[in-house]
Amino acid sequence: MASLRDLRRRIKSIKSTQQITKAMKAVSAAKMRRAQENVLAARPFARRVRDVLGRVGSASVGLKHPLLAVREPQKVAYIIVTADRGLCGGFNANVIKRAVQEIKDRPNVEIINIGRKGRDYFRRRGYNIAQQYVGIGENADMGLTGEIAKYVMDKYAAEEYDEVYLVYSQFVNVLVQKPAVQKLLPVEPPEGDSDGKKVDYIFEPDAEQIMGKLLPMYVENALFQALLESKAGEHSARMTAMDNATSNAADMIDRLTLSMNRARQAAITKEISEIVGGAAALE
């Protein structure tokens, strides 16, 4: 049995770890609330853009635009969104696993990493990384997503990429984050209305120019949305992980305290029996 001193030392160290995990949990909970609000506030826009694109797309079939051009996928780019930091359970690992699964059958892949964890993983394994964005902080901003979107759209229009995918973690709820893969380019306009009726729009100035603006907006927004979802997911994953860690630490402290008390009792018993034995020997 471990000595009394060792047990005390271990309990102390676990307690301080527990304090850290508790604090991290509290911080994540606060950040998560904000991130969650952001995601929920941003969803209507994403949905509207998709709706409008679907309706406009089906009202202007046959329209040619560089971002709609479908090509044989020779060179494919993957935008992989992970967190910058770890200690959030399987959050990063799940996204990375999903991405690797997607990539492994493709011969010619370039990776665009958003988030340090994904970047580290793919860099260490010698993948072909075209761009990396790390340390983007708490708030995804339109400037950054605009920049990334512009990069892939330019490459796509120049036919350097034939397809662009987005791999990120979808925020379903606080307990569930689902890795998701979304085809970003070529843009596949979602189906129009469920009733299948085509709306006969008046376009101002004309369908081509509308599409020319709507498509980049759609791509940019998809990226922006992915970043928000990922952020909210990261914080909720970390909160859950830290909650588990805190309660695991509590369990461990309980068990160690029990064995410490046993050890103490054993020591006392031993001492008493030694004294009794000693006294008996004197008689």
Next chain:
Amino acid sequence: MAEEKLQRLEVVTPERKVYSEDIRFVVLPGSEGELGILPEHAPLVSALKIGQVRVQHEGKTLKIAVSGGFAEVRNNRVTVLANAAEREDQINLERAQAAKERAEQRLASGGSDIDTARAEAALKRAINRIKTVS
């Protein structure tokens, strides 16, 4: 008089929903000129320029500054999709003025074409905000 027909106006930005009400009449800053939309308007999609969405309802006018984007009109629903939009009562005049001065300084100091274009756009947005408030 029969009950007034209304249409739903929604102004949405990537960050949040700015406005969502049933209203009577709205003027949109279309790229080809202002568009007045009454209920039962024919389906329409228009690009918007930097300007003001003016809502008229129950005798009051509300101005919303938008920085370009789109508007879709369909089934008595007007949807405005803009990268940024602020109701007149939400605009921070001091910030808008500071942004205007910053943009003007950048324009004055010169720089590459991209910087100039950006500064011009920023200036337009700032002026638009200031105009919307006053």
